[in-house]
Amino acid sequence: MKLPLRGGCQCGAIRFEITKKPLTLYCNHSLDSQQETSSAFSMSLLVPRDGFKYLKGGPKTFEIKNETGKAKKSALFCEKCGTRIAHDTEGNPSISVKAGSLDDRANLKPVGHIWVKHAQGWTVFHEDELIYEEAPDDGYFALMERWAAQEHA
Numbered sequence: 575m576k577l578p579l580r581g582g583c584q585c586g587a588i589r590f591e592i593t594k595k596p597l598t599l600y601c602n603h604s605l606d607s608q609q610e611t612s613s614a615f616s617m618s619l620l621v622p623r624d625g626f627k628y629l630k631g632g633p634k635t636f637e638i639k640n641e642t643g644k645a646k647k648s649a650l651f652c653e654k655c656g657t658r659i660a661h662d663t664e665g666n667p668s669i670s671v672k673a674g675s676l677d678d679r680a681n682l683k684p685v686g687h688i689w690v691k692h693a694q695g696w697t698v699f700h701e702d703e704l705i706y707e708e709a710p711d712d713g714y715f716a717l718m719e720r721w722a723a724q725e726h727a
């Protein structure tokens with residue numbers, strides 16, 4: 575992926591920039607993700623916290639439940655149009671940018687899928703993708719490793 579990556583919300587009130595290499599990209603098929611996107615799954619691009627900044631505007635936030643129930647997790651969204659921009663979990667070195675908010679979505683290729691036990695029945699997975707029934711229990715390490723290998727291929 576060529577840096578910087580830019581993106582924003584649907585109404586244009588929020589614009590952001592990613593200046594550091596994303597750590598991985600995966601699809602989340604959890605029931606929460608389906609509700610959050612009003613769709614079948616969300617695409618999460620993990621970005622180092624210090625590699626993400628707002629160029630215009632800023633998000634409103636609300637707290638959502640974390641998978642572990644321990645850390646505080648916030649949803650960041652545009653107060654005008656409602657576009658979900660990212661999820662920010664307290665203490666994580668990265669934030670989870672909702673990849674559908676990027677300007678260039680033509681070559682977004684996720685390396686894996688999580689919470690597939692809730693995936694819609696018509697979803698087709700590729701053989702070379704990492705598949706997790708629930709959340710990965712390795713701190714997303716395999717997803718990051720697979721992403722790094724793909725980026726260097």
Ligand SMILES: [Zn+2]
Pocket residue numbers: 583584585586587588652653654655656657
């Ligand atoms: Zn907006």
